Amino acid sequence: MFEQIHEQTLLLLPFGDIVHYLSGYTVILAAFAVMFLLLALVSLPERPIDIVFGTDGYYIKEIPVDIMKFQRFMALACGISTIGAITTGDIFNFTLFAIFIGILNIGIVAAVENKHVLDAAFSYGLVVMMATIPLFAGAATIIATCGTLSIGELVDTDATPLIAKLLILIGVFGEGMAPFYIGKTEITRAPGAPYILMIHVSSLLLFLRTIEIFLTV
Amino acid sequence: MIEIPLAMPQIYTIGIAIAFFTIIIAFSSILQEKDDIHKMIIIDLVEITGLVVIALIATDLAEALILPGLVVGIAEIMAISELWLAKENLQQKHSAKKLDIEVMKTAPPIIGAMLTTYGIFLTGFSGGLIAALGLMIYFFGKNVDVPFAKIENAAGYAWALWIIAFLIFMFIPSQWFLATMLAAVGIMLKVMAKMSLVGTMRGAE
Numbered sequence: 001m002f003e004q005i006h007e008q009t010l011l012l013l014p015f016g017d018i019v020h021y022l023s024g025y026t027v028i029l030a031a032f033a034v035m036f037l038l039l040a041l042v043s044l045p046e047r048p049i050d051i052v053f054g055t056d057g058y059y060i061k062e063i064p065v066d067i068m069k070f071q072r073f074m075a076l077a078c079g080i081s082t083i084g085a086i087t088t089g090d091i092f093n094f095t096l097f098a099i100f101i102g103i104l105n106i107g108i109v110a111a112v113e114n115k116h117v118l119d120a121a122f123s124y125g126l127v128v129m130m131a132t133i134p135l136f137a138g139a140a141t142i143i144a145t146c147g148t149l150s151i152g153e154l155v156d157t158d159a160t161p162l163i164a165k166l167l168i169l170i171g172v173f174g175e176g177m178a179p180f181y182i183g184k185t186e187i188t189r190a191p192g193a194p195y196i197l198m199i200h201v202s203s204l205l206l207f208l209r210t211i212e213i214f215l216t217v
Numbered sequence: 218m219i220e221i222p223l224a225m226p227q228i229y230t231i232g233i234a235i236a237f238f239t240i241i242i243a244f245s246s247i248l249q250e251k252d253d254i255h256k257m258i259i260i261d262l263v264e265i266t267g268l269v270v271i272a273l274i275a276t277d278l279a280e281a282l283i284l285p286g287l288v289v290g291i292a293e294i295m296a297i298s299e300l301w302l303a304k305e306n307l308q309q310k311h312s313a314k315k316l317d318i319e320v321m322k323t324a325p326p327i328i329g330a331m332l333t334t335y336g337i338f339l340t341g342f343s344g345g346l347i348a349a350l351g352l353m354i355y356f357f358g359k360n361v362d363v364p365f366a367k368i369e370n371a372a373g374y375a376w377a378l379w380i381i382a383f384l385i386f387m388f389i390p391s392q393w394f395l396a397t398m399l400a401a402v403g404i405m406l407k408v409m410a411k412m413s414l415v416g417t418m419r420g421a422e
Contacts, residue, residue, distance in 0.1 A: 092282070099289050103296055110300050118304040122253065125297040129260050132293065133267030136286045140271045143278045 013087075019152045020089040025212055029205050030086045036201045037079035039194050040072060046193035061191050067111045068192065075195035078104040082202040086209050091142055091149040094213065095135040095171065101206055102128035102175035105187075105199045112190040120187045131174020138167030154217045165214050172210045176203030229273050236269040253305075257297060264290045318359075325358030336409065340401040345408025352413035368410045375406035 010027055013020040022030060045068055050059040078101060085097035106125045109117050141164035143149050146157050154160055190196055243263045250256050268286050302308050329351045336348025356363050382399035385392050 096285065096289075099293075103293060106296060106300065110296070110303070113303075115304065118300060122297065122300050122304055125293070125300060126256060126260050129257075129290070129293045129297065130263060132286065132289055133264055133271075136282045137267060137271050137274075140274050140282045143282075144274045147278075 013089075017148065017153055018090045018093075018150045020087050021152075022087060023212075026086050026209065029208055030083055033079055033082045033086060033201065033205055036194075036198060037076065037083070040075040040079060040198055043194045044068075045071070045191065045195060048191050063192055070111045071108055071192050071195040074104050074107040074110075075198040078108065078198045078202050082205050085206055089151045091151065091154070091168075091213070091217075092139050094209075095139050095168065098135060098172055098175045098206055099128075099132055101202045102131065105202065108195055108199055109187050109190045112192075114190060117187060117190045124187065127174050131171045133171075134167045134174070135171030138164045138171060141167065151213065151217060160217045165217070169210065169214070172206060176206040232273045233270060236266055236273060239266045240270070253301060257294065257301065261290065261294055321357075321359045325354050325356075329353075329355030329358075333409075337405065340398075340405045342404055342408055344401075345405040346412060348405065348409040349412030352409060356413065365414065368414055371406055372410035372414075375403045375410065378403035379407065 009021050009023050011022040045063050047063065048061045050061075052058060081097045081100040081104065085094055085101065088094050088097065106121050106128065109121045112118070139149060142154070142160055145161050145164070146154055146159055148154060148157070187196075187199065240263060243259060243266055247256060247259050247263070250259055264286075268283055268290075271283055271286060272280060274280075332351025332354065333348045334351075336344045336346070336351060338344070339347060378399050382396040382403060385396035385399070389396075
């Protein structure tokens with residue numbers, strides 16, 4: 001078990017046949033996620049300032065405390081599920097964390113009262129809903145063919161069907177949209193910088209972890 | 218007697234083909250639909266047909282993925298419909314007009330109490346469902362304030378009961394009967410709290 005990742009495994013945390021692990025690659029991703037989690041925990045949201053042309057006047061967008069608290073909670077939950085997706089050793093848990101990240105990404109911007117942001121979040125939410133099924137279908141195909149969902153065991157069997165990997169990849173595209181940030185540009189008009197950043201960080205890290213899983217399994 | 222001349226594997230293959238066909242139909246309808254709320258409903262439909270595919274993979278373990286699929290789907294549709302309400306500015310802000318129906322004051326507590334007692338007597342998942350139905354009928358009546366916070370508390374304690382039962386199963390297996398009873402009561406309370414809360418949600422407070 002773990003021939004490929006054993007060489008550079010830094011941490012193993014076995015729960016029965018499911019072994020959570022950190023390799024040299026994922027430890028960097030996890031560190032990145034922890035860094036942004038702490039950033040979201042300690043910092044206050046930035047306030048966008050618009051300078052009025054021709055004068056020296058400016059508008060400042062205040063963020064109400066209740067919205068700030070909600071965004072912070074969602075961002076922290078998003079960071080924690082990102083760390084979960086990075087460290088987990090189980091395909092099913094990975095799909096669940098991916099779906100969490102999808103829902104929480106909408107949650108971060110859901111309280112913002114800006115029509116463009118809400119429009120974008122709604123369309124993105126529809127994609128998230130659609131992406132749930134390929135993720136679960138991929139996990140179901142893996143367990144139907146290989147009889148296990150543990151990444152460590154799947155390395156041994158070396159029989160993960162390509163179609164399952166593709167299904168999970170489509171699902172991750174939908175949840176995180178990692179290479180296709182363009183679909184979420186409108187969302188980032190929402191004020192509240194360190195929390196909004198968590199949307200990008202989580203989808204990027206989720207995608208990088210997916211690559212790791214596909215190269216390992 | 219009608220005999221179907223097909224072996225089970227063939228039936229599953231045909232079923233998967235039909236399910237994929239329905240998925241294609243559902244997706245093509247998304248392309249044509251322009252209205253947001255209709256899109257959302259159609260996507261829910263796509264999700265259900267996707268779950269049919271998972272069901273037709275036909276391993277017990279794979280089928281265990283259907284339940285999380287359903288739960289996650291419901292959570293997502295609730296979140297996104299809230300978002301849609303906020304987006305379209307449709308949250309109810311003014312209070313409703315009142316009808317004076319006498320029977321709404323008397324009947325719901327009686328029926329609710331009967332159903333809840335029967336549910337508690339049944340315990341387990343189905344008992345929780347029936348008790349939740351009783352509570353919902355009770356909350357449906359007039360002059361009732363729904364104690365949301367208390368119900369949420371009860372759900373929390375039920376969860377704790379469930380975990381305790383789980384730990385007993387793990388560490389003191391000889392006490393399995395106690396653990397079963399704890400788990401049954403726990404899941405009854407949990408389902409009851411969840412269902413009655415979902416059933417009585419009346420928009421943003």
